[in-house]
Amino acid sequence: MKKLRVGILFGGRSGEHDVSLLSAASVFSAIDKNKYEVVPIGITKSGRWLTAADAEQMLQGSAPANSSLRAGDPEATPGAAVLANGESVVVPPEPACPGTGLVPFQTPDLRRASDRAINVDIIFPVLHGTFGEDGTIQGLLELADIAYVGAGVLGSAAGMDKDIMKSLFRAAGLPIVKHVTILRGDWEREPKKAWQTVEAKLKYPVFVKPANLGSSVGISKAHDRSELAPAINEAAKFDRKIVIEHGVGGKKQKAREIECSVLGNDRPEASVPGEIVPGKEFYDYTAKYLDTGSELLIPAKLGKAETRTVQRLAIAAFKAVDCSGLARVDFLMDPRSKKMYLNEINTMPGFTNISMYPKLWQASGISYSALIDRLIELGLERHAEKKKNQYQR
Ligand SMILES: Nc1ncnc2c1ncn2[C@@H]1O[C@H](COP(=O)(O)OP(=O)(O)O)[C@@H](O)[C@H]1O
Ligand SMILES: [Mg+2]
Known part of the structure; x- marks a missing residue:
């Protein structure tokens, strides 16, 4: 049987470039190589796309400084800059060069273009933050008609923008802070x-x-x-x-931070909730990545009814921003009143094998590699679902 070809996109132009490398390295080591042919695709901090040995080098933390991939010009575009799925070919833009952009792949001999393209059945964008989690890469993949893991353009963009996200939560009747x-x-x-x-x-x-x-x-x-x-x-x-x-918790106390993982498409499910106890006044950048004083509690110390509330709200939040595949939904709990507020949804949460998202599924009975299988299935399912749409009368 032909293996499914999974392109794993990592790195990227956001401040979470290095976190993405860690997440992707975990995915590479856990993904079932008997089932999938894995194609690494690295994106440098300046937005260049690298494949094969260059991509692997980048994953190991030593990106080739100046591999020049040029978009737009078929002669100058090495296969590495081209992604294909059947007939569709997409050339990623090269933002560092003014004047270039997402140029349609123009060549009289398309067959030759796709010979040089990386053919994939599905992309797993293991990219966090801007240009990875915000709908932009999702838009590129939609144009190329390539299946991908995770939320679509709208869900990604809405989940990224804390103002729009709050409007959608409020419209769905979900509790948010003033x-x-x-x-x-x-x-x-x-x-x-x-x-x-x-x-x-x-x-x-x-x-x-x-x-x-x-x-x-x-x-x-x-x-x-x-x-x-x-x-x-x-x-x-x-x-x-x-x-x-x-500020939840007010002047004297800290908010309790509860997180819940959601998995699925139209009928998503929620994991057991977890809790983060930041080692600082709040969970700031240093507490997240540098300080080791923060603690993860799985499951969160919640009563049965509170757990059910968190799970119900997490699923409702997922639906409110029209998510698919996966999301981690984060809450702030008032330590005194015990009231639970939705803080945010992350459509591509940290995904190393010790990150909260996979760990919550592990605690709920889904192993890390089974989770990867499930996410790939869900990406294919969503793509197939979209294929049912007719775009013209
Ligand atoms: N309204 C709030 N009340 C109390 N703490 C908050 C509030 N908003 C944010 N925080 C603290 O700041 C951290 C980061 O805020 P968050 O909105 O989750 O941003 P990010 O998207 O960068 O994770 C939270 O994990 C929490 O520790
Ligand atoms: Mg957060």
Whole structure:
């Protein structure tokens, strides 16, 4: 039997490039090589696509500095820059060079183009953050009609944008903390009005975040008015939209951080919940990646009814942003009132074998390699489902 060819995309242009390398290395070592032919595809920090030996080198942490893959020009485009599935061929853009972009692969002899392309049956984009988890790579794969693991364009984009995500959660009747969203331009023009809006609606401490990012980058906790402007300035470096929200736990206590893994397409299921106990005042960048003081508790210390609530809300959140495949849904629990708020959904959560997402499934009876199988199945299923659509009358 012909093995399914799975392209694993890793690296990428986001701040989570290195996390992606770790996730992808775990996937490579656990994926069932009897079932799948695995094709590594690395994306450098500057956006170049590498395959074969170059990609493997990159996974080991030594990316070839200047392998020049050029998009757009078929003569200059080595097979490595081309992805194909049957008739469809896609040339990834090369953002570092002005004037290039996603150029349709133009050659009189398409057969030759696909000879040189990497043929894949499905792509597993093990990419976190911007350009990986935000719908952009998903759009590229949609254009090429290539099946892929995880959320589609809409689910990815909606799950990435904390402001839009909150609107969708609220529309679905899900509990979120009070928040205000301000635009960088308005902040720059009328800072006084912006902080008045914040103070009219929220009490300190507040959390200030760029709407689109991850890994806690650009996020700060403002304990009082004097800390608000610097916090907004910091977040405004990263996005034109800034989300400011009520700090769960208030002045004296920390929020409890509960996470739940969701798996499936139209009928998703939820894992046992887990809990993170940050070693710092909140789960900031250093607590996530550098500090070892943070603890993972699996399962989370919750009562039966609380567990069921978390699972129900996690599935509802997944549906609210139109997710598919996988997502990790994160909650903030008020330590006193025990009220549970949805914090965010991550459509491509950390995926090393010791990351929360797979560990929660392990605790729920699905091993890491079985999880990879299931995600590939779900990606193929969603692609087949989409194929049923008719695009013209
Ligand atoms: N409203 C809030 N109340 C209390 N803590 C928060 C709040 N928002 C964020 N945090 C803390 O900041 C961390 C990062 O925020 P989050 O919205 O999850 O951003 P990211 O997408 O970067 O993970 C959370 O894990 C939590 O520790
Ligand atoms: Mg988070």
